[in-house]
Amino acid sequence: xxxxxxxxxxxxxxxxxxxxxxxxxxVVETGTFSGISxxxxxxxxxxxxxxxxxxxxxxxxxYENAKVRIQASGLAEWIELRRESSLEMKVExxxxxxxxxxxxxxxxxxxxxxxxxxxxxxxxxMHDASSxxxxxxxxxxxxxxxxxxxxxxxxxxxxxxxxxxREERK
Ligand SMILES: C[S@@+](CC[C@H](N)C(=O)[O-])C[C@H]1O[C@@H](n2cnc3c(N)ncnc32)[C@H](O)[C@@H]1O
Numbered sequence: 001x002x003x004x005x006x007x008x009x010x011x012x013x014x015x016x017x018x019x020x021x022x023x024x025x026x027v028v029e030t031g032t033f034s035g036i037s038x039x040x041x042x043x044x045x046x047x048x049x050x051x052x053x054x055x056x057x058x059x060x061x062x063y064e065n066a067k068v069r070i071q072a073s074g075l076a077e078w079i080e081l082r083r084e085s086s087l088e089m090k091v092e093x094x095x096x097x098x099x100x101x102x103x104x105x106x107x108x109x110x111x112x113x114x115x116x117x118x119x120x121x122x123x124x125x126m127h128d129a130s131s132x133x134x135x136x137x138x139x140x141x142x143x144x145x146x147x148x149x150x151x152x153x154x155x156x157x158x159x160x161x162x163x164x165x166r167e168e169r170k
Contacts, residue, residue: 001157005033007101007127008157012040015099015125019044022123024096025051030086030110031102032057035066035073041099042075051096052078058085086110096122104128108139111163115148120169123162124149130159137161 001008007015019027019041027041032055045051057063063083070076082089086102087109096119100107107126118124129136140161143149149163 002034002036006036011127011156011158011160012037014156014160016040016044016047018097018123018125019051020047022097023048023051024122026091026093026095027051027053027097027099028091028095028114029053029055029099029101030089031100032066032081033062033101035069035081037099037101038066038070038079038081039073039075041097042073042078045078046075052080054080054082054089054091056082056084056086056089056102058083087113091117093117094119094122097125098123099125099127101127104133104135107136108143111139111143111149115165118165120165120167123164126161126163128158129153129161130155130157133159 032038038055041053067081070079095117098114100110126136126140129140140151144151149165151161151163154160
């Protein structure tokens with residue numbers, strides 16, 4: 001891991017590979033922090049030659065630091081960085097890939113909020129879903145029990161849920 005906040009190295013690689021595999025037009029990330037995961041997603045978009053990632057960060061100072069990193073990266077054209085809360089952010093259009101990586105206690109709310117806009121053949125990734133962190137895993141399983149998503153629990157160091165919206169998936 002880079003630090004205690006940024007996604008694990010293997011999850012960063014996974015993010016880029018998921019992007020090059022499913023070729024999303026629209027990716028939404030909640031919780032930019034340093035912008036490292038945003039840049040890995042953008043690497044995938046660049047390889048695809050299309051799509052964009054909207055990433056939100058509500059902390060002003062953290063947002064400003066991420067902005068500097070992204071502007072210096074050569075990948076800024078693939079990224080729309082927003083300084084706002086994931087629980088207030090409005091996104092236009094259908095979301096093909098949602099990477100939920102903000103504050104752990106609000107992840108369930110976040111998924112519920114964006115769910116109507118998520119492509120039923122797209123993917124929802126919920127980070128920090130290991131059994132020791134608990135809260136995100138329980139949120140994902142609750143959403144599954146409520147019939148909203150189907151989940152796969154991936155045993156990465158911090159845990160990663162890969163999920164798909166159930167409504168409209170045939
Ligand atoms: C785990 S870090 C994100 C790490 C980043 N995705 C990466 O892997 O490089 C979580 C970030 O989410 C931000 N955050 C927490 N709640 C938020 C919210 N409701 N909306 C936007 N950002 C939020 C925090 O300030 C923090 O910077």
